[in-house]
Amino acid sequence: GAVVSQHPSRVICKSGTSVKIECRSLDFQATTMFWYRQFPKQSLMLMATSNEGSKATYEQGVEKDKFLINHASLTLSTLTVTSAHPEDSSFYICSAKTGTEQFFGPGTRLTVL
Amino acid sequence: QKEVEQNSGPLSVPEGAIASLNCTYSDRGSQSFFWYRQYSGKSPELIMFIYSNGDKEDGRFTAQLNKASQYVSLLIRDSQPSDSATYLCAVGSWGKLQFGAGTQVVVTP
Numbered sequence: 001g002a003v004v005s006q007h008p009s010r011v012i013c014k015s016g017t018s019v020k021i022e023c024r025s026l027d028f029q030a031t032t033m034f035w036y037r038q039f040p041k042q043s044l045m046l047m048a049t050s051n052e053g054s055k056a057t058y059e060q061g062v063e064k065d066k067f068l069i070n071h072a073s074l075t076l077s078t079l080t081v082t083s084a085h086p087e088d089s090s091f092y093i094c095s096a097k098t099g100t101e102q103f104f105g106p107g108t109r110l111t112v113l
Numbered sequence: 114q115k116e117v118e119q120n121s122g123p124l125s126v127p128e129g130a131i132a133s134l135n136c137t138y139s140d141r142g143s144q145s146f147f148w149y150r151q152y153s154g155k156s157p158e159l160i161m162f163i164y165s166n167g168d169k170e171d172g173r174f175t176a177q178l179n180k181a182s183q184y185v186s187l188l189i190r191d192s193q194p195s196d197s198a199t200y201l202c203a204v205g206s207w208g209k210l211q212f213g214a215g216t217q218v219v220v221t222p
Contacts, residue, residue, distance in 0.1 A: 032208055043201060043212040044157070093156050097208050100162065102147070107156040 002028050004096050006105035013084055014113055021079045021108045023094030029074035030096035035067075038091040038107075050077040084112045117204050119213035126196075126220050132189040134216050136202030139183065145205035146178055146185045150198045151215065157201055160187070192220045 003026040013019050023033055031052045036044040048058045048069055056069035068080040081088055093107040116139040126132040134148075145164055149157035163169045163176040163185065175188040185204075189196055199215040 034209070043214045044210075046209055046211070049209065095210075100145070100164075101159060102205075102208075102210060103159060104149075104156045109154075 002026075002096070002098050002101070002103045004094065004103050004105040006094055006108050008108060009106060010109045010111075012111045012113065015085050016083055019081045019084055019110060021081075021092055021094075021110075023077045023079070023096070023105050025075045025096045025098075028096070028098050030077075030098065031074060032097050033071060033077040034095045034097070034102070035069065035077075035079050036093045036095065036104075038093060044093060047079075052077075081110065084110070086112045088112050117202055117211050117213040119200075119202050119216045121214055122217040122219075124216055124218050126189075126192045126218060128192060128194060128220055128222050130192055132192050132196065132218055132220070134187040134189075134200050134202075134218070136185045136187075136204075136213055137183055138185070138202075138204045138211075140204065140206060140211075141180075141183065143204045143206050146176070147203040147205065147210065148174070148176060148185075148187045149201040149203060150196075151201055152198050160200075189218075192218075194220050194222055196220050 005024045007022045033050040035047045048056045050056045050071040052071045058064045071077045095104045118137045147162045148160040151157045163178045169176045173190045177186045201215045202213040203210040
């Protein structure tokens with residue numbers, strides 16, 4: 001299947017700082033990428049849809065000013081968690097769509113102290 | 114409220130047996146259906162997808178879709194200990210996926 005990478009894989013930060021997570025499609029171009037969040041023992045929840053060249057669309061209840069998304073190119077989307085707080089600690093996973101299939105990156109585990 | 118429902122399990126399956134996983138969804142407009150496998154602490158891995166009513170087979174896996182009943186299932190034949198994981202059903206519309214909570218499968222030697 002197609003390869004999607006994420007960086008970093010794990011980050012620990014202090015409350016109030018901002019964290020940037022990168023998502024790259026390595027062997028294909030993705031006009032659309034998706035950002036999910038998964039809390040322990042729960043399923044993935046879609047946060048936003050990232051579209052190359054336009055603004056991201058956010059799901060209900062997701063603060064767009066807190067979770068900044070930039071889809072800079074056909075292979076790169078970034079998620080910035082601004083002024084992170086302990087309740088933002090979670091597993092953040094991106095995915096990229098190729099025609100009929102959707103592949104996930106390895107995820108970024110964020111811990112906010 | 115769009116929902117995807119799965120039995121949380123755990124589903125205990127003897128090695129070599131068939132594991133049967135079920136998923137129901139509420140949105141009749143759903144167009145695409147996926148099964149992912151997720152190991153603890155890892156990201157989901159795509160097993161297979163299905164769009165049309167009926168069966169789709171890929172190796173030891175068979176997905177079954179019944180849009181009239183809003184039901185999709187996954188069969189795992191000849192279950193192996195390495196199949197022990199949480200299996201996520203995902204239902205898609207216009208590229209967005211909504212996930213079920215997952216079914217934990219435990220394959221016992």
